[in-house]
Amino acid sequence: MTPTSTAPQTVLGLETSCDETAAAVVRRHADGRAEVLSSVVGSQIAAHAPFGGVVPEIAARAHVESIEAIAEAALKEAGLGYGDLTGVAATAGPGLVGGVMVGLSFGKAVALARDLPLVAVNHLEGHAVSARLGADLPYPFLLLLVSGGHCQLLEVAGIGACRRLGSTIDDAAGEAFDKIAKAMGLPYPGGPELERLAEGGDPTAFELPRMLLGRKDCDFSFSGLKTAAARLAEGVTHEADRRNLAAAVQEAIAGQLAEKSERAMKAYAQAHADAGLRFVVAGGVAANRTVRARLEAVAQKNGFSFAAPPMAYCTDNAAMIALAGAERLAAGISDPLDAVARPRWPLDAAAAAAAPTHKAGRKGAKA
The missing domain is CATH 3.30.420.40 (ATPase, nucleotide binding domain)
Structure with a gap:
């Protein structure tokens, strides 16, 4: 999709789809260049290590406890306040839906309180644009x-x-x-x-x-x-x-x-x-x-x-979510405050509907 706006976009990104509570501020310049002003990741490794994997309930509670502090730390690191933002982007899926709801709800609160546009970002689209955080990488x-x-x-x-x-x-x-x-x-x-x-x-x-x-x-x-x-x-x-x-x-x-x-x-x-x-x-x-x-x-x-992507942006992070949000805002795309959290959300909806890789009732990777 071709951007329709040449104005810089300064976006707070929020990522809570699994076991990292992350926030970042990214500025997308008029020429399409992305500048990461801050990126803060709160890891939950210690909380999940005794279980040998991620426990969804523990992850969701940890997100609730830390999301506000992580977001404020990202703004402080960027040297900005909420009033300096042009938008807020939050992962809306796919992922552990309890965690997704935490970040998306916080993003909605910021958008409502500051009268900012909200972008409900597909986590996979965040990964898709993540390499653009560290290089001049044109589409396609x-x-x-x-x-x-x-x-x-x-x-x-x-x-x-x-x-x-x-x-x-x-x-x-x-x-x-x-x-x-x-x-x-x-x-x-x-x-x-x-x-x-x-x-x-x-x-x-x-x-x-x-x-x-x-x-x-x-x-x-x-x-x-x-x-x-x-x-x-x-x-x-x-x-x-x-x-x-x-x-x-x-x-x-x-x-x-x-x-x-x-x-x-x-x-x-x-x-x-x-x-x-x-x-x-x-x-x-x-x-x-x-x-x-x-x-x-x-x-x-x-x-x-x-x-x-640079190693810091290979694993889950909020900078990629902020960039995906900024690119959508530049294209004139935002989402309503009733955007829903989705445990599954294919990037190619047409392919997922025509040829699903996972049948209903079967377990498997997020599709």
């Missing part, structure tokens, strides 16, 4: 969104214009990392711990299944890998074997991401060669060095430039 581009709850390949033509090329049919890559790490007895959050354990390991020491070999589409599957690795972990006790298993898991996940991304690149290149070939990786798994290196190599092989 091919995006691999890969995190704890999401794994999708998307054609991003602009704000509000995403077309799904592929998605996970069961677990997300980050979920596989975390659950395999838990099976190996690694502390929460498991993904970064598994990456550390994999250093120096031999990825060929264990044979793990390759999923969807007979399919020629761009969909992903990590459930079988997760189950196989968890079973192997039960019999692995020596430290060298644990390192090898961690390395094998990391290589298997990176390999599937690279294989499906390359397939999407070939299809994307046929339609967009004249617009420039740009490949973007966003989401928490984009911080994994092995995954990033494999994807960068695939991009180079297929003639794509490679971009990823």
